[in-house]
Amino acid sequence: MTHGLIIYHSLFGNTKQVAYCLANGMKDVGMSVECLGIEEIVLENLSKYEFIAIGGPTHIIGISKPLKEFLVKLKTVSLKGIKGFSFDTRNPSRMNKKWLLTLENSAARRIEGKMRRMKMKIIKPYLSAIVYGREGPLEKNVELEFRSIGKELGKMLVVEKDVEN
Numbered sequence: 444m445t446h447g448l449i450i451y452h453s454l455f456g457n458t459k460q461v462a463y464c465l466a467n468g469m470k471d472v473g474m475s476v477e478c479l480g481i482e483e484i485v486l487e488n489l490s491k492y493e494f495i496a497i498g499g500p501t502h503i504i505g506i507s508k509p510l511k512e513f514l515v516k517l518k519t520v521s522l523k524g525i526k527g528f529s530f531d532t533r534n535p536s537r538m539n540k541k542w543l544l545t546l547e548n549s550a551a552r553r554i555e556g557k558m559r560r561m562k563m564k565i566i567k568p569y570l571s572a573i574v575y576g577r578e579g580p581l582e583k584n585v586e587l588e589f590r591s592i593g594k595e596l597g598k599m600l601v602v603e604k605d606v607e608n
């Protein structure tokens with residue numbers, strides 16, 4: 444069975460919710476998947492996973508400080524070849540200054556870049572979930588949307604595994 448892990452950082456619980464939606468979608472198609480916060484991760488255990496997704500809230504148009512620190516620690520283990528995907532939550536209504544709009548407002552984009560530099564194999568481009576306010580809630584339909592993305596990822600992984608065997 445394909446073994447996956449979803450790692451998240453979440454201040455107010457919205458990104459955690461998205462992480463669980465992805466996990467449930469993957470379970471729907473028969474994948475074994477764990478969903479853990481950055482504080483629960485044992486770095487030495489990561490090499491056993493065939494797929495790792497990483498997600499966090501967008502803070503100051505980038506990655507939140509705790510997730511950034513976690514990603515620095517992540518570089519001490521080899522994740523080469525492990526399949527990956529990144530996601531974030533963000534509240535675009537905070538981008539109310541014109542100059543801010545010229546910047547890419549997404550933690551996931553930066554997380555994906557770091558995963559690539561760790562030689563992970565990105566199997567789907569990063570995605571964002573929108574929250575209504577700083578503390579949420581998630582925009583309508585986000586939960587369904589991310590469950591269906593989880594299914595899509597799960598199918599890709601299960602099919603790839605069949606081809607590899």
Ligand SMILES: Cc1cc2nc3c(=O)[nH]c(=O)nc-3n(C[C@H](O)[C@H](O)[C@H](O)COP(=O)(O)O)c2cc1C
Pocket residue numbers: 452453454455456457458459499500501502503504505532533534535536537538548574576577578579
């Ligand atoms: C310190 C701070 C900075 C933030 N900066 C941004 C930002 O630059 N762009 C944005 O879209 N949302 C920004 N937000 C809104 C967060 O993205 C939002 O709180 C988050 O998606 C909620 O996810 P969580 O419940 O998992 O923490 C910021 C929130 C905080 C607390």
